[in-house]
Amino acid sequence: MSETPLDEFVAKKGQSEAARLLxxxxxxxxxxxxAKRDIRVLELPDGSFQAKEQRPFPSQRLAL
Structure with missing residues (x-):
């Protein structure tokens, strides 16, 4: 499986095609x-695509 940052995936495929594939x-x-989210696109062995986001844990700030 190859992994590509979302911005590179969109640059290769175009925004509409990237949206359709995902x-x-x-x-x-x-x-x-x-929003500059850290999203990676994985190309699966069957040729389909899946996106995963890297987020800090916990993802929300705690209220003080």
Whole structure:
């Protein structure tokens, strides 16, 4: 399996095609790119794609 950052995947495939391959909307891709989320796209052995996000734990700040 190869792993590619979302911004590189979108640069290769285009935003609409990337959204279709990941089964999300084009606005969702745009929002993720704008927010600079750390999302990696995996190409699976069957040729499909899956995205995973690296997030800190805990993901939300604790209220003080």
């Amino acid at each position: 089964r999300v909307t084009a606005p969702a891709i745009h929002k993720a790119l704008t």
